[in-house]
Amino acid sequence: xxxxxxKHVTEDDxxxxxxxxxxxxxxxxxxxxxxxGFKLIKVLNENTRNKCIFVHGSFEGSDDDAVVxxxxxxxxxxxxxxxxxxxxxxxxxxxxxxxxxxTSSPPPDLNGINTTIIYPATDRHIMKYSAQQIYLINxxxxxxxxxxxxxxxxxxxxxxxxYNILDKKAESDRIIFEDEDTDTGFILLPDxxxxxxxxxxxxxxxxCHKRGIRSLRDLGREHLPLxxxxxxxxxxxxxxxYGVKENQLRVYLHYQPSYYHLHVHFTHVNFDAxxxxxxxxxxxxxxxxxxxxxSDYYPKKTFTFTAKEKDPLYLKYKAAGKx
Amino acid sequence: xxxxxxKHVTEDDxxxxxxxxxxxxxxxxxxxxxxxGFKLIKVLNENTRNKCIFVHGSFEGSDDDAVVxxxxxxxxxxxxxxxxxxxxxxxxxxxxxxxxxxTSSPPPDLNGINTTIIYPATDRHIMKYSAQQIYLINxxxxxxxxxxxxxxxxxxxxxxxxYNILDKKAESDRIIFEDEDTDTGFILLPDxxxxxxxxxxxxxxxxCHKRGIRSLRDLGREHLPLxxxxxxxxxxxxxxxYGVKENQLRVYLHYQPSYYHLHVHFTHVNFDAxxxxxxxxxxxxxxxxxxxxxSDYYPKKTFTFTAKEKDPLYLKYKAAGKx
Numbered sequence: 001x002x003x004x005x006x007k008h009v010t011e012d013d014x015x016x017x018x019x020x021x022x023x024x025x026x027x028x029x030x031x032x033x034x035x036x037g038f039k040l041i042k043v044l045n046e047n048t049r050n051k052c053i054f055v056h057g058s059f060e061g062s063d064d065d066a067v068v069x070x071x072x073x074x075x076x077x078x079x080x081x082x083x084x085x086x087x088x089x090x091x092x093x094x095x096x097x098x099x100x101x102x103t104s105s106p107p108p109d110l111n112g113i114n115t116t117i118i119y120p121a122t123d124r125h126i127m128k129y130s131a132q133q134i135y136l137i138n139x140x141x142x143x144x145x146x147x148x149x150x151x152x153x154x155x156x157x158x159x160x161x162x163y164n165i166l167d168k169k170a171e172s173d174r175i176i177f178e179d180e181d182t183d184t185g186f187i188l189l190p191d192x193x194x195x196x197x198x199x200x201x202x203x204x205x206x207x208c209h210k211r212g213i214r215s216l217r218d219l220g221r222e223h224l225p226l227x228x229x230x231x232x233x234x235x236x237x238x239x240x241x242y243g244v245k246e247n248q249l250r251v252y253l254h255y256q257p258s259y260y261h262l263h264v265h266f267t268h269v270n271f272d273a274x275x276x277x278x279x280x281x282x283x284x285x286x287x288x289x290x291x292x293x294x295s296d297y298y299p300k301k302t303f304t305f306t307a308k309e310k311d312p313l314y315l316k317y318k319a320a321g322k323x
Numbered sequence: 324x325x326x327x328x329x330k331h332v333t334e335d336d337x338x339x340x341x342x343x344x345x346x347x348x349x350x351x352x353x354x355x356x357x358x359x360g361f362k363l364i365k366v367l368n369e370n371t372r373n374k375c376i377f378v379h380g381s382f383e384g385s386d387d388d389a390v391v392x393x394x395x396x397x398x399x400x401x402x403x404x405x406x407x408x409x410x411x412x413x414x415x416x417x418x419x420x421x422x423x424x425x426t427s428s429p430p431p432d433l434n435g436i437n438t439t440i441i442y443p444a445t446d447r448h449i450m451k452y453s454a455q456q457i458y459l460i461n462x463x464x465x466x467x468x469x470x471x472x473x474x475x476x477x478x479x480x481x482x483x484x485x486y487n488i489l490d491k492k493a494e495s496d497r498i499i500f501e502d503e504d505t506d507t508g509f510i511l512l513p514d515x516x517x518x519x520x521x522x523x524x525x526x527x528x529x530x531c532h533k534r535g536i537r538s539l540r541d542l543g544r545e546h547l548p549l550x551x552x553x554x555x556x557x558x559x560x561x562x563x564x565y566g567v568k569e570n571q572l573r574v575y576l577h578y579q580p581s582y583y584h585l586h587v588h589f590t591h592v593n594f595d596a597x598x599x600x601x602x603x604x605x606x607x608x609x610x611x612x613x614x615x616x617x618s619d620y621y622p623k624k625t626f627t628f629t630a631k632e633k634d635p636l637y638l639k640y641k642a643a644g645k646x
Binding site: 036120134282 | 432
């Protein structure tokens, strides 16, 4: 897996236990048949929309910590017929005219829960899966110069993996489209969140060839040819390859981005992709219109974005007495 | 329930079967013990993120249609201990070092599925719960004048329920805060999507007293005092009443709005509220900054928004050869 799968971490990703596959130190635990001996210490986090819960506990007879990540499974079109039979019990909650509300209980094998048991778990795991308070930061042009830019420059955000892609030293087999122009060119490739199976979950990243454009903050009139080119040729290439219509593609940038080399997100309009909220995503079309209206729109703008209480950038704003 | 619960329908709402409680014609069906005799006709829609599925079928011995809406239940903090015991079977999928991936099968009574059976269902129900293609519309200033505005004016969008609130003829017991000024005043009340129980799901609407401002499109410099007032006093009132900090409130407007009388949404930053995506939501702070920069920013702007293939406004754009 390329390095940038680690960079594309968005808020919503934390609620997807299945993403975590990385090896760490510690001995392999033996398979368990059930949760016998489990002691709950604390519910770390939950998401009622995604139907996830993250729990901290331990197993009887050991002082080691355990973290349990559970996520209800999506319905399976293939097996829904098997669920809608006499083996699924119904308990009525209410009936109002033609509307009957029930709790249904399908056989357990048709209603499994995706579960990851991390055992023994470290403090780092417990922190990773704990709920964090989220705050909105309003970053003025001055605060960008005084707090955010020095923070970006002080961080060891290596962009080497991006340059490896642009130089065809890595992932060249994944490239969907390339315009090689050094000023207006870019490379399109599938985002790590997309398995390239369903067009309705399409998620493609366009990375510009030109180096040194950190983010939206750096954009001005001189970048309009680049932005226009990414918008036009990016959409065309995706429409040609995947048969998606132009008016079915959301095209946007993130602020703050997850890495500071200008890149554009293309997602299918039917896909409820993470990172499309206000306070994070900015439509490329709006960006171009704003710059056409006023070249220094983005250098001057007050950007609102969300940050978690343990995010280093949030801590910088807090230390500066801004939060 | 007030009329505007019907108006606050967003794309995401369709995936929440439990919302539907309204009476319609037809005889009450008797309670069912299970899905015996159910025949699947078609899966109408599903949402893998929310874990929902909507199914069209029928019951043996009848020609009537049935629509079944199912949604996996969120985990319950109170009963999670009961789930993590020896009665929940685990089936191992893989083990990698300290990470064990399983499918767990709790006892059926701890893992119910919220289910609504609409029976007999009409064609209207089937259409309502069917997947619809979504498109992005880019509405220029000219297209607003030529297509959208005539459409708004031709529609029987009654705003009487809004005026009833503003005149205290309805829902006056729900008002959280009021500024009575006829130019800059507004009323705050909880959105119908919020049950007022958990502050983390806080969703409050601010409705301006001044009539005739349809949407963001109509805003200019003359409305800055109104917008500033809603932003400032709205946040203060919410912070005072609910103990939420100012930097934990998202404050935004929708375009297109669900009704054409200017209103502002306040939601808790931890709440994954529907309708916060780009192409729908616009941060009030951005709106004020844009207007300060250029008074006719919004009348002139090209707005991007999503529409479903059966939305009347989408059909107008299609009829005009724009899609």
